[in-house]
Amino acid sequence: MPATPSLLIRRIRPLGASPVDLLVQEGRIAALGPALDAPPGCAVEEGGGALLLPGLVEGHTHLDKTMWGLDWYRNEVGPRLIDRIENERAFRKVSGHDAAIQSLRLARAFLAEGTSRLRTHVDVDTEAGLRHLEGVLRTREAMRPVQQIQIVAFPQSGLLGRPGTAELLGQALEAGADVLGGLDPCAIDGDPVRSLDVLFGIAQRHGRPLDIHLHEPGAMGAFSLGLILDRTAALGFQGRVAISHGFCLGDLPEAEREALLARMAALRVVLITSAPAARSVPPLLECRRAGVTVLGGNDGIRDTWTPYGSPDMLERAMLIGLRYNLRRDDELAIALDCITAAGADGLGFEDYGLAPGRRADLVLVQARTVAEAVVARPVRQLVVAAGRIVARDGALLPGPWAA
Template identity: 65%
Template sequence: MTNMNRSVYLSNVRLADGQRVSVSIVDGHIESIGVQVVAPHDAPIEDGGGALLLPGFVEGHTHIDKSNWGRPWYRNEVGPLLTDRISNEREWRKTSGHDAAEQSLALSRAFVQAGTTRLRTHVDIDTDARLRYLDGVLATKETMRDTLDMQIVAFPQSGMLIRPGTVELLGDALAQGADVLGALDPALIDGDPVASLNATFALAERYRKPIDIHLHEPGEIGAFTLKLLLDRVEAMGMQGQVVVSHGFCLGALPERERDALLDRIAHLRVALLTSAPPSRPVPPLKLCRDKGITMFGGNDGIRDTWSPYGVPDMLERAMLIGMRYDLRRDDDLMIAFDCVSDAAARGCGFADYGLRAGARADLVLVDAETVAHAVVARPKRKLVVANGRIVARDGALVS
């Protein structure tokens, strides 16, 4: 991706409401969008051909360090438990020659090719690999810095307290460039939710980092952990700085208990992430939005030892969110797209996002009649602009 021009003029494109507009991009930012927009001096002119204009997509939760994308097929014979998957993956990564730098770069490029311009990835930190995977993803972040706005979560995939030394490694990861502190199932994995959350919030306070916690814990166990988490958010003044990923318990609790938790989540400005898995309970999307909770979407793992599924295409993830939540009306499918665009940018804290003057110029053109049509049909990306540069055309990266 060697195109260094960060000023572009897009003509003859359509907004979601059907209005035909032009877009002036100067120095990597949107200067203006409208009907009578003047082209910047000496900027190349791109005729959009009446294509639908979308903001660059946001991947809110993935694991690019562990993907098997582009490699030979991985034969999955892992056991059914979460701990089976964790142990199997850790051993496979040690013995297979898997390269976190190579794989994270390949997957990042595939994301950009399909229109993703902002991405939050969780990177395994454990006492076997130490910071090796982080080093690989930091290299990818540097390589992609002009194209892909990436946040790295230091994530204790194998547990934290149950593997002595992990707390210190997480601190090292935050000091060396991780943007967010991750956590995992304080009750079912670490076995002590109070001590685990205390350690997590102490690290976040020390390094002044936000938190993104994987909470797979079901039903009442998950609710208990979530209450402890919310207590700490309130006590430490971390409103607006915490994401709860998955939150399966919120899809399985009795309505009264669930709603009380959701009201508190809204009050503390905790965001929720879902990959909309078909086989697990999920937080109620529309109810969360009605309560003012930011709820957004992500792929989770893509083609790794956990699962053979997933592709780096956020329009497909939006479609899967729509299917999981039975979103059929066009206005409901706009909600699914919001989960991989504005809501995801808000939930992750990505700045300068959107189709507005002053925002970073991250744009996608597709041949679709409406946003709902784009989500369902997932057409080839006609043009992808990232940080003001044309980086993909007709579904292929621009070299």
């Protein structure tokens, strides 16, 4: 791709502040201030007083699973987690589901809605091997100039139950996955100590961070979380472990929850939530007060698990707001934080934010305030990713990212 041209965006309001101009050079924010001069040859874009948000951050999705853009999938799946896991594995065997095509479709849809950084979990199991990973690696490569994708090698069918999975996860990390995923060490693996020992062992050998999906409720989840924190401390994984879901934190007595949150904060373990309306969820404001970073993600979008979801992170912020009853403007800024700054911070995306020197990932919407952007989810007037204008009025522009 050729070098990114300079771009001056006039009259935009960073997070709802007074209007400024913003200059992009070499893919980065070069200046931010009133009435900037356009350097020679610089493209000029009129912002029209739009609200400026930093590029949106998706913290937990499954690009490889989605059926975005395909025939409608008639969902007749049973209600248990294991029903969904087995149904999907069976479906993928016969459907010819193509993770390369599907992940690219959804990554592009995310980009059109302003998401320039995302973490996706990719199923690694003994039936599919690294097939899904290979597809998503192609998507990561195709999108790399404008969208940063972190790939988690994720044992969706469990780590211990199917011999060979641990080796496959290691191979996935060698092949290019960034992060090692884990899943319910009691409820799915049935042997929490051995499951977590194997998991942390792989992460240690490959020097990778962890993202563990913990659906286990109440006391069982708290028990597993305690085992995870023990290993985080003992093995030096401070700042390198994320807990996705963590439903148990919404079930526990206050004293037990506070003790776990204090340990998580001390070990810099982050929480990633889709804020599901039908489940217990970690208490967002209390987690933040305890010093635990909480960030947001969709989880699966339009797949065999769920018909819901949308590649619009502002909609996820709205659902976070609804789940946590965030009504005041200052509270809605927290919902936005979950899909912007806290997201980038918690996932380790560098070079992020609306400050000079940072990568120019920008989203313009017609909204008066951050709160309005969250509740109204306006069409993305302009999306800039790594300094390039990639989408306008909700649609991707022609370019390598849309090829």
